Amino acid sequence: MADIGFLNGRFMPLAEAMVPVEDRGYQFGDGVYEVIRTYRGVPFQLEAHVARLERSAVAIGLPLPFRAAEWSSYVAEGIRLAGYAESKVYIQLTRGVAPRDHLFPVGTPPTAVMTVRQMRSLDPVLCATGVPVITVADLRWGRCDIKSLNLLPNVMARQQAKDAGAFEAIFVRAGEVSEGAVSNVMLVRAGVLVTAPADERILSGVTRAVVLDLARKEGILVEERAIRVEELRGADEIFLTGTTVEILPVIGVDGVVVGTGKRGELTRLLSHRFRSFVE
Numbered sequence: 001m002a003d004i005g006f007l008n009g010r011f012m013p014l015a016e017a018m019v020p021v022e023d024r025g026y027q028f029g030d031g032v033y034e035v036i037r038t039y040r041g042v043p044f045q046l047e048a049h050v051a052r053l054e055r056s057a058v059a060i061g062l063p064l065p066f067r068a069a070e071w072s073s074y075v076a077e078g079i080r081l082a083g084y085a086e087s088k089v090y091i092q093l094t095r096g097v098a099p100r101d102h103l104f105p106v107g108t109p110p111t112a113v114m115t116v117r118q119m120r121s122l123d124p125v126l127c128a129t130g131v132p133v134i135t136v137a138d139l140r141w142g143r144c145d146i147k148s149l150n151l152l153p154n155v156m157a158r159q160q161a162k163d164a165g166a167f168e169a170i171f172v173r174a175g176e177v178s179e180g181a182v183s184n185v186m187l188v189r190a191g192v193l194v195t196a197p198a199d200e201r202i203l204s205g206v207t208r209a210v211v212l213d214l215a216r217k218e219g220i221l222v223e224e225r226a227i228r229v230e231e232l233r234g235a236d237e238i239f240l241t242g243t244t245v246e247i248l249p250v251i252g253v254d255g256v257v258v259g260t261g262k263r264g265e266l267t268r269l270l271s272h273r274f275r276s277f278v279e
């Protein structure tokens with residue numbers, strides 16, 4: 001078993017994968033990315049991730065170096081070469097290597113990078129007992145639907161959460177909850193599942209879509225609408241969704257207990273449905 005790197009169509013040990021200093025991903029954050037995990041060795045919702053990668057690339061005018069089917073076979077090959085029971089696949093596409101200039105370089109091929117590492121799931125105790133979160137001002141740009149490499153506000157927010165003894169930072173813009181620094185946010189009030197609409201203020205999470213689907217199949221009423229930050233306080237349950245957090249109960253917001261302070265019933269039900277779905 002080994003960490004695997006991939007650079008523009010070539011696989012290699014991860015430690016040998018090198019990108020030049022003038023790569024625009026490095027100098028401008030000029031690129032997009034995806035994080036995909038496996039369950040039982042199979043990449044989860046691969047098509048949805050590749051489709052989102054393509055949407056992100058098109059949205060920033062980045063030419064796609066590979067077709068969807070090629071991405072799928074590269075991901076499969078990376079997972080096979082790495083040989084882990086469960087893998088975490090990172091794909092990054094940048095506008096290539098060129099002398100530093102804000103203007104798009106002409107005739108420069110994009111840089112395609114992939115890394116495959118062992119997927120380490122969150123502590124199951126954490127997933128059952130839940131985590132505290134804090135709210136922070138959403139200082140990001142107006143196209144959070146693009147999975148851009150520019151993650152400085154997310155990095156700052158997540159560190160702020162950690163420093164405050166919390167797991168995640170929830171972004172709030174103009175009094176409304178958008179999403180977490182690395183996750184989407186859902187709340188339950190009077191049996192209704194509420195989450196922010198998939199507009200330009202959030203990343204349309206692959207896990208979010210799966211969870212909403214499972215909830216609807218369960219007959220749970222789902223509302224995709226703006227969430228006032230005060231609603232977090234009055235929520236019966238809150239949970240996060242994402243590739244790395246799956247379904248993670250939130251038991252406190254800014255030091256105030258959510259619901260009973262334990263994982264809620266609906267969160268538990270959806271976690272079980274999610275587990276069955278992925279397995």
Ligand code: PDD
Nearest residue numbers: 035181182183184203205206207242243
């Ligand atoms: N992030 N919102 C943001 C801002 C995210 O960064 C992520 C995931 C999500 C959840 O999306 P998905 O369910 O498709 O993973 C929502 C990845 C895991 C990351 O940056 O590491």
